[in-house]
Amino acid sequence: MLGLPKGSLEDSTIKLFAKAGWKIAVNSRSYKPSINDDELDGRFIRGQEVSRYVEHGFFDCGLCGQDWILENESEVVEVCDLIYSRASNQKSRWVLCVPEASSIRKPADLAGKRVATELVGTVRRYFAQKKVAVEVEFSWGATEVKVPDLVDAIVDLTETGSSIRANKLRILDTILETNTKFIANKKAWADPVKRRKIETIGLLLRGALEAESKVGLKMNAPKKALAKIIKAIPALRNPTISPLSIAGWVALETIIDERVVREIIPQLKAFGAEGIVEYPLNKVVY
Secondary structure, X not given: OEEEEEOOOHHHHHHHHHHHOOXXXXXXXXXXXXXXXXXXXXXXXXXHHHHHHHHHOOOOEEEEEHHXXXXXXXXXXXXXXXXXXXXOOOOEEEEXXXXXXXXXXXXXXXXXXXXXXXXXXXXXXXXXXXXXXXXXXXXXXXXXXXXXXXXXXXXXXXXXXXXXXXXXXXXXXXXXXXXXXXXXXXXXXXXXXXXXXXXXXXXXXXXXXXXXXXXXXXXXXXXXXHHHHHHHOOOOOOOEEEEOOOOOEEEEEEEEEHHHHHHHHHHHHHOOOEEEEEEEOOOOOO
């Protein structure tokens, strides 16, 4: 039984599973998806709740943010990191913010004041560690609009910081960095059959994520230019080299970061490479 996050991560999670080999179909009004695997059943629920239901055993495994594992103080097995979100493949941050015009310059200046957040327990522990007495209240959403009229500061989640800047807020501190984790129930992890399935899912999800930033590259090249070409290619591993039927020529194939392809291809062409083909990847498994 698989716990899947409903809400902002839903679409990106479905796409990730599709690249990993599992087609998840869900009706917009239903929380019970159809999965093309007879060994898997699942439910979509709010990401904030997934870790609790994994811990309690309703789900054998699931995907949720590290922030909510900590907030719920869930005792689960962390199978692997999956750094992806709705907007980017980078970690998100829970940040302590005040209005740009506020006289508050550091967390200690909030003593005796009110802070709004969805992450109440974590924020309370943060201020307790700093020995700063504040009132932390739960926010049901639209947290960034509550300062300065309703509260003195907020702790909100940001990926790029654009929402913080748009609402004319200033960051005092980062409370927590977070990313999606694939987690398992402890009893399910102790079951050899379930553990094998959970490990397989984790392996292929990681492989699908790795493939998102990489591409395959293949070409034909003259042997005399081989040393220069190999030196120019920042390969994941040494390239595969095969002889061609034409004397003095070889075929090369490798995997590289997509961001460097535009710089590499002109160099390869200058070294005499021909038939250069770039192609997308579904999974890269180390």
